[in-house]
Amino acid sequence: MVLVALTFFGLMVLGMPVGMVMGVAGLVGILDMGGGTFIRMVPDRMFAGLDLFPFLAMPFFILAGEIMNKSGITTNLVKFADALVGWMRGGMAHSNMLASVMFAGITGAATADAAAFGNTLVPAMEKQGYTRRFACAVTAAGSIIGPTIPPSTLAVIYGSLMGVSIAGLFAAGILPGLLICVVCMLLIAVFGTRWKLPKGQKRPSLLGIFKAFRSSLLALILPVFILGSILGGIATPTEAASIALAYALFIGGVIYKALTWPDLYAMMLRTARITGVIFLIIAAASILGWWMTFNQIPQTIATGFLSISSNPQVIIGLILALLLFIGLFMDINATLIILAPVLAPLTLKIGMDPVHAGIMIILALNISLMTPPVGACLFVLASVTKEKVENITKALWPFLLAEVAVLLLIAYWPDLTLAIPRMLGL
Template identity: 80%
Template sequence: MIWVALAFFGLLFLGMPVGFALGIAGLVGIFDMGGGRFLMMAPDRMFAGLDLFPFLAMPFFILAGEIMNRSGITTNLVLFASTLVGWMRGGMAHSNMLASVMFAGITGAATADAAAFGNTLVPAMVKQGYTKPFACAVTAAGSIIGPTIPPSTLMVIYGSLMGVSIAGLFAAGIVPGLLICAICMAVIAALGKRLNLPKAEGGPKLREILYAFRKSILALVLPVFILGSILGGIATPTEAASIAVAYALAIGGLVYRNLTFQDLYEMCVRTVRITGVIFLIIASASILGWWMTFNQIPQAVANGFLALSSDPNMIIAMIIALLLFIGLFMDINATLIILAPVLAPLTLKIGMDPVHAGIMIVLALNISLMTPPVGACLFVLASVTKEKIENITRSLWPFLLAEVAVLILVSYWEDMTLAVPRWLGF
């Protein structure tokens, strides 16, 4: 075990991509178990790790988001959000957060949200008088709503690996995602006067709201259609994702008519790159995961936690602290694949519902997307806006603390978290 840990963390320290570091660490583990003849198992484990039908949903959801973003539908969603809350103090910041909720039902990816709004809303906010670090912080805080409100690629991975209902996870993500939006808007309102955030003149105008709603109705229908088909049992997540791609192509190509074949090529290339990175991590982690299972490491970790405390509330607190800490330094997909088989049995031992435990783990890892030093959303925003990560981080702390508070609430209040899944029969 020591050699595996040294190999993994040593390679990460040297700058090797996490997917390769996971695979090599797994090879070290199985070589130590049985020598060179055990290495023949590696290709089989990599294939078995990817041989799950629900994984097909990921590239389809990513491509649907790319199409919707490239076709300009994002702009219409922002316009609609702005007409609803743009009249408040800090209206553009509130609009950013509300648009993240709408965008979440399309992409399910935090980095897509950060890139889209980093290119559009951040410059608009700066032009209206917001500081660039604060505008980036609002965008980063709202971006994690994307993988919390369904569809969510992280929930697809967790549900596939742990045998938990993906539809149930999707349903359970709705309330936490809306809570994140509400508490972040409360933070913006609380900071409004102290930071002298801009305020528009006049209140909401019904004519403008109806006009913006009409322009964005086609985009607003898509999340309802995706969730309705999955939660209603009409389609699997994979089928719903493929239908979403067809719908997005029809809207972008036939209604808006602003997609070219060059756009389609670039979107497909980007989708393949994103999917390839995730699948490489999953395949490599499957080798390490098999080694951990064979050596009963998940059981040892569970017993170690239970030896420290038998109080379920204390164990939940330790799980949250562990996920947030590791999320500071590791890719969340790799963290999920490594730790889910370790932590899931522990949550079952303390009596947590599998869907409730899954949402807690996914939400904790989503928050890691906006924490330095390796938060993916911070890097995306820094790249898009040319703002320093340390400046964004300084403005991000109020939102980060607020979202950790939501995580704690979701983790300890099971009835609230599972209200929607239970209502839908999951």
């Protein structure tokens, strides 16, 4: 165990990609167990780790989001959000948050949200008088709504690996995602004067709101269609994702006429790269996971947690602290794949509902997307806007604290998370 830990953290420090780190560490563990006898199982374990039908939903959702973004949907969603809340003090900041909710139902990816709004909303906010660091901070805070509100790739991964209903996880993610938006908007409203945020334009007429709604209607239909088909039992997540891709192609290519063959090739290439990285992590983690299971490490960790306290509230706090700490240094997909098999049985022992536990874990990891030193959304925004990561982080801390408060509320109030799944019989 010590040898595997040293290998894992040593390679991480040296900067090796996390998928390779897990694969090499797992291989070292297997060699230490039995050498050539067990090493023959490595290819089988890697394939078995990926041989799950719901995983096909990920590339479909990612590509659909790429197409909708390229088609100019982002601009229409922002205009509609601005028509609803842009007239308030800090109006563009409010619009950013609300647009993140709308965009979340299309992509389900925080980095896609950060890149799209980093290119469009951050410059627009600067023109209205916001500082670039504050505009980036608002965008980063809103970006984690993407992988919380369905469709969420993290929910697909967690549900597939742990045997938890993906439809249930999708339904359970709706209220937490909306709550993040509401809390951040309240923060902007309360501190708008102190932060000297610009006042928005005059309140638009109902006709203006209707026109903005009409221009974004084709985009707003997509998340409703995805959720309706999955939660209604009409389609599986994978089937809904493939239909969403067909819809995105039709809207982008036929209605908006905004797609070319070179565009499609570039988007498919990006999708393949993103999916390939995730699948490499999953395949490599299956080796490490098998070694951990063989050596009963999850049971050992669970016993260690329970030896500290048998109080479920304390155990939940320890789980959240572990996730937020590990999330500072590791990719969230890798963290989820490694820790979910360890933490899920522990949550069952303390009586947590599997769907509630899944959303709690996913939200904790989503928050790590905007925490240095490896927060992916921070680096995406820094790359797109040319703002320094440390400057974004300084402006981000009030939103970070607010979202941690939401995480605690979600963790300790299960009825809030499970309200919609229960209502839908999930």
